[in-house]
Amino acid sequence: MPKHVMAVDDSKTMRDMVSFTLRNAGFQVTEAEDGQKALTALRSMQVDLVITDLNMPNMDGVSLIRNLRADPRYRAIPILMLTTESDPSKKAEGRAAGATGWIVKPFDPEKLVDVASRVCA
Numbered sequence: 001m002p003k004h005v006m007a008v009d010d011s012k013t014m015r016d017m018v019s020f021t022l023r024n025a026g027f028q029v030t031e032a033e034d035g036q037k038a039l040t041a042l043r044s045m046q047v048d049l050v051i052t053d054l055n056m057p058n059m060d061g062v063s064l065i066r067n068l069r070a071d072p073r074y075r076a077i078p079i080l081m082l083t084t085e086s087d088p089s090k091k092a093e094g095r096a097a098g099a100t101g102w103i104v105k106p107f108d109p110e111k112l113v114d115v116a117s118r119v120c121a
Helices: 012-024 035-042 061-070 088-097 109-120
Strands: 004-008 028-032 049-052 079-083 101-104
Touching (some): 004 012, 004 035, 012 028, 012 109, 028 035, 049 061, 061 088, 079 109
Parallel strands (some): 004 028, 049 079
């Protein structure tokens, strides 16, 4: 059974790129355009990995991570931040919220697949 990934980004282009890359590598992908929509969708499904942008309207990536980590079903699920932000304080904030890792955009498709495969193993 393929691993299920939730891709969260307010940019449709970025969601499309992440989904295309992961689907071609055999993952099942569900998309959400912001943290609030992702949180709503994740209440009714289980995924193996969440990949989220940091800066989004309605609910940013750090708030999404905090909300997910507060839910027992998502305490141990890997969560990757995929963002243009490279500021060490933003990374520290993401880690403190419970992010598993950090990938800077633009991403290398092979690296994304490699990281997703490793954290889902």
